[in-house]
Amino acid sequence: EAGVAQSPRYKIIEKRQSVAFWCNPISGHATLYWYQQILGQGPKLLIQFQNNGVVDDSQLPKDRFSAERLKGVDSTLKIQPAKLEDSAVYLCASSLYISEAFFGQGTRLTVV
């Protein structure tokens, strides 16, 4: 079974630029999550989708972050404009049931 796919693996941008990350969840998984993992910390939930609807985006900085999952499969996370403190690994996860989530390898973002 293929895992959660994310791209790109690495991205370096200057502050105030925009960036987008892509995630393809495990086939059939209705729930998709985006997490932010700052170096040395545990992942923090940014947004959760159930199919193409948002379940929880309470910790998403909506002034600069946006995410969509238009067809209930793939998802994109965008940051515009980026700040230095956005440097982190962005993890996508998916689950069939609400509890056991499978993670992708993440996109490491460096904002300079």
Add this chain to the structure above:
Amino acid sequence: GESVGLHLPTLSVQEGDNSIINCAYSNSASDYFIWYKQESGKGPQFIIDIRSNMDKRQGQRVTVLLNKTVKHLSLQIAATQPGDSAVYFCAENPTGGGADGLTFGKGTHLIIQP
């Protein structure tokens, strides 16, 4: 604020010994807990889970213990191997919050000495 945390940022053990990684949580309403293993450059990988109606669950070489009285969770790894070297996170699924996403602690880096 963060509701899940670990006691030690780093744990060093001899290869072949048993490892015990601890975690404290603050949300007494949480009903589901998971241990994840994260190797360098990879996403977290599911190890074992436990629900609040249990106090112990065993897997292959791993055991999770839950003490709801003191809100403490531990992960025991038997006969630690070099491949066990990673950062271990406990995560909880809080109830009543309206969301199913997990809350992670900061992690414990397990170092295996030969």
